[in-house]
Amino acid sequence: MSKTPEFGLLIDYEYCTGCHTCQVACAQEHGWPAGMGGIRVNEIVQKLPHDKYYLTYLPFPTELCVLCKPRTRKGLDPACVQHCMARCMTFGPIEELARKMKEKPRMVLWVPK
Amino acid sequence: MKASQTGIFKTTTWSPGPGCHGGCGVLAHIKDGKLVKIEGDPDHPMNQGRLCARALAMTQYIDHPDRLRSPVKRVGKRGEGKWEEISWDEALDLIEAKMKKIREDYGPESMVFNVGTGRDIYAWISLLAYAYGSPNIMFGLTGQACYGPRLAAVITVQGDFAVFDAAQWFPERFAHPGYKVPECMIIWGYNIHATCPDNLFGHWIIDLMKKGTKIICIDPRLSWFASRSKYHLRLRPGSDSALVMGFLNVIISEDLHDKQFLENWTNGAHLVRKDTGKLLREKDLVKDGAEGNFAAWDPNRGKAVVWDTTEVAFRDKEVKPAISGEWEVGLHDGRKVLCRTVWDVFREEVGRYPLSEVEKITGVPAKDIHDAAVFYAKAKPAAIHWGVAVDMTPALTPLVTGITALWGLTGNLDIPGGNVFARFAFDVVPYALPGTKGAIRLKSKELDEPRIGSKKFMPLNKFYWRCQTDMTLDQIFTEDPYPIKGMWIQTAGIMQGLGMDPKKWKAALEKLDFVVAVDVFHTPTTQYADVVLPAGTFLEKDSFRSWWVPLQTINKVMTVEGCRPDVEINFELARRFDPDFKFDTVHDLYDDILKPSGMTFEELQAKGGRAYPPDGSSSCPYLRHERGLLRADKKPGFRTQTGRFELYSTLREEWDLEPIPHHEEPPFTPVSRPDLAKDYPLILSTGRRSPAFFHTEHRNIPWLRDIDPDPTAEIHPLTAGRNGIGNGEWIWIENWMGRARYKAKLTPVVPEWMVMAAHGWWFPEKKAAEPSLYGMWESNINQLIPMNEQGKDGMGAPIKHSMCRVYKCKPEEVNHE
Structure with a gap:
């Protein structure tokens, strides 16, 4: 039986630049081989009216994400959050992150398994 | 422990x-x-x-299994991939003997020292080349078209380089009192994925955007910045200089320029003769007058007055020169000539670029150019960050000096949140970059005489102490005026990345008597060496960096058996080549270079390995031109010939080059070559950065290769459709020089008329030996880009704008080795 989730990852996808730092930070932290890891960055090209486009990157926590429990227990941020070049990821209690979502648009809150 | x-x-x-x-x-x-x-x-x-x-x-x-851990000696033919491990002593003895023989038989200039981009190596390759006695240090890119030319161009008119201000000069960063967040930033041909270009942390721009900075993005691609910009100016590659002239046109014609800066700090008031089109100099006015002094019109006295460049002031006191007008000036020989101001000449050139014309050249709607230029000019402060796109065009100097004029004329130079002078921390200059004199130098001026291209191309003579790359390659074949017999290659991938037209480089390397490569891994380039030395990573060395602020140590934290840091390799050989070599250890050398900081290497390390220059020093902002912090004589002004910010370049006039920014159409565009456009209808651009790789590196690092597994070409879906190409299919990109194989990525981030091909591709997993050469001949886009198309001043080259066609690979061409 899985515990009720307490913590999540808040992503400000306005600022994710697609640098893929989170992927490698995760792979290093948990020793994942290439091709596996707790987070993957996706590229989304949105078509808008008047032949405009909008380029978005979005980190997605996979089935392998454990929210870096050994780190967060020590008061550290998860490896992906610490190293995020654009500082667009926040770790914290779900309620706190949900409140932060009111501060600006283009946010998504992930609650990994 | x-x-x-x-x-x-x-x-x-x-x-x-x-x-x-x-x-x-x-x-x-x-x-x-x-x-x-x-x-x-x-x-x-x-x-x-x-x-x-x-x-x-x-x-x-x-700990990569392929990492070189011992010197190796070639035992087969060049390119055969056959090596024998040898000891360091044997390798160094062999290199010493071979290079000394070349020096004895042909002179030290017959050895070329090839280096790649911006690493902790320029000082140490200079140390080696200069100890050996050769002036021929070669950055292997055609037209040296990366960063150095931009430095040289900026320094020509402004005396010091300048970069966007993200408060990087202060340990407290954005909390520094007096710092201001730029209201506007122009991102000119730069993609965030490079992350750390030219000693700037790319994501500082993201930090600034979160603090409110609005972006003007100048890029043919719909980059990340473009998506989030207030204005995206999607210009045709190679038309940047027309765009900057359009910006200047708007700013000047709408009277948005900073008059105080124009009148007090530029040479706008200096006089230009109408008969010769050249600057009026003191020697014109007075017999035995100085060539290096200039003149302006004093409306109160009703005569031309001398601008004394030694005093950085008018010779007569209290001159308020006219900034605009035309006057008859009497010369010392009795003739009278009409003269007008630099500002009027500058405005006349700018006036040749009405926005309707700029729209035609660039493809950017006139209204967008207008609105963006007004936004930049009115934003206080505003900053500009530029990428290598500005170097990768033959007329880079007219472009770069135009952009420099933008920040100057809008009063954004060396102000908080503007473009701020970037000086070496504490003026610790290890080696000769443009405009600096460096602790590491050649023993005599005579040794510099044979430097290839230094007589022909004056920026190289004055500011950029390298040999001219295209001429060097040719000289390997012609041996005129002297033969090149050997090459030392360090942190450089001349075959797989730096070298355009790599077949020509291959032939050149095959012709040489002796080639040494220093690298961490075998690469296509090392296959053409006689000896390969294994370098250590940054974790395996003590070093320092003074490349702007702060001054920092790099601290050795581990060793890897068999490898040596670049600096130690070069130090040991420099000692063998130079009988007068004065250092016993690498740390003695560091202490000598660090002298201007008042600290030794150990003292700097003891301070936590980092030091920030205090206010009042030349490497700490702001407004250093006003405070007399830039020039050796401590006078207010700039380190230029006139002491002013030069809207009209005095040096370029002396070099018979255009002294004012302007647009020149590059050699291979649909505009300059409509004949080629029939067969090659698409614009080929290259060099889009990957977050996973640094140029040719990291294809062998599994975590990184996973991010970017294949050589990718971005093609617009409509263009792909017209050519029968589906997403993810392998295609050939082809022009009159050759072709390269890419995986098509169908995406509207590129315009319909352009293909963007990633650079630096080779496949470490494939066979080293020719004809494979790690698969390099399959996907090296440089096979479509020529050498010898450098700019008139020997700098810049058409790397980001050529022409091509695309078509699908045949099935049998897709999966071969």
Whole structure:
């Protein structure tokens, strides 16, 4: 039986630049081989009216994400959050992150398994 | 520390490893002498705990099974991939003997020292080349078209380089009192993925955007910045200089320029003769007058007055010169000539670019250009950041000086949040970059005489102490005026990345008597060496960086058996080549170079490995031209010939080059070559950065290759459709020079008329031996880009704008080795 989730990852996808730092930070932290890891960055090209486009990157926590429990227990941020070049990821209690979502648009809150 | 414990050590990145221009603080976790983990240092003001994918992948890099761990000697033919391990002593003895023989038989200039981009190597390759006696240090890119030419161009008119201000000069960063966040930033041909270009932390721009900075993005691609910009000016590659002239046109014609800066700090008031079109000089006015002094019109006295460049002032006191007008001036020989001001000449040139014309050249709607220019000019402060796109065009100097005029004329130079002078920390200059004189130098001026291209191309003579790359390549074949017999290649991928027209480079390397390569891994380039030496990563060396602020140490935290840091390799050979070599250890050398800082290497290390120049020093902002902090004579002004910010370049006039910014159509565009456009209808651009790789590096690092597994060409879906190409299909990109194989990525981020091909591709997993050469001949886009198309001043080259066609690979061409 899985515990009720307490913590999540808040992503400000306005600022994710697609640098893929989170992927490698995760792979290093948990020793994942290439091709596996707790987070993957996706590229989304949105078509808008008047032949405009909008380029978005979005980190997605996979089935392998454990929210870096050994780190967060020590008061550290998860490896992906610490190293995020654009500082667009926040770790914290779900309620706190949900409140932060009111501060600006283009946010998504992930609650990994 | 017990053997089984993990120690955490602080150091600073600067290649080899992440590859980049470095400067980030890291925490290296070392256990039993091995790197077990690397993290960003939260206490470091540059990256503040952040770290890029390439630095985070260091554990896969440092212990990579393919890493070179012993010197090797070639035993087969060049390109056959047959090697024999030899000891360091044997390797160094062999190199010493071979290079001394070349020096005896042909002179030291017959050895060329080839270097790649922005690593912790320029000082040390200069140390080696100069100890050997050769002036021929070669950055292997055609037209040296990366960064150095931009430096030289800016320094020509402004005396010092300048970069966008993200408060990087202060340990407290954005909290520094007096710092201002730019209201507007122009991002000119730069993609965030490079992350750490030219000693700037790319994501500082993201930090600024979060603080309110609005972006004007100048890029043919719909980049990340373009998506989030207030204005995206999607120009045709190679038309940048027309765009900057359009910007200047709007700003001047709408009277948005900073009059105070124009009148007090530029040479706008200096006089230009109408008969010759050249600057009026003191020697014209007075017999025996100085060539190096200029003149302006004093409306109160009703005569031309002398601008004394030694005094950096008018010879007569209290002159308020006219900024605009035309007057008859009497020369010392009795003739009278009409003269007008530099400002009027500058405005006349700018006036040749009405927005209707600029729209035609660039493809950017006139209204967008207008609105963006007004936004930039009215924003206070405003900053500009530019990428290598500005170097990768033959007329780079007219473009770069135009952009420089933009920040000057809008009063954004060396102000908080503007473009701020970037000087070496504490004026610690290890080697000769443009405009500097460096601690490491050739023994005599005579030794510099044979430097290739230094007589023909004056920027190289004055500011850029390298040989001209295209001429050097030709001279290997012609041997005129002297033969080139050997090449030392260090941190450089002349075959797989730096070298355009790589077949020509291959033929050149085959012709040489002796080639040494220093690298971390075997590459296509090392296959053409006689001896390959294994270099150490940044974690394996003590070094320092003074490339702007702060002054930092790089601290050795581990060793890898068999490898040696670049600096130690070069130091040992320099000692063997130079009988007068004055240092006993690398640390003696560091202490000597660090003297201007008042600290030794150990003292700097003891301070935490980092020091910031205090206010009042030349490497600390702001308004240094007003405070007399730039020039050796301490007078207010700039380090230029006139002491002013030169809207009209006095040096370029002396060099018979256009002294004022303007547009020149590059050699291979649909505009300049409509004949070629019939067969090659698409614009080929290259060099889009990958977050996973630094140029040719990291294809062998599994975590990084996973991010960007294939050589990718971006093609607009409509263009792909017209050519029968589906997403993910393998295609050939082809022009009159050759072709390269790419995986098509169908995406509207590129315009319909353009293909963007990633650069630096080779496949470390494929066979080293020719004809494969790690698969390099399949996907090296440089096979479509020529040598010898450098700009009139020997700098810049058409790397980002050529022409091509695309078509699908045949099935049998897709999966072959």
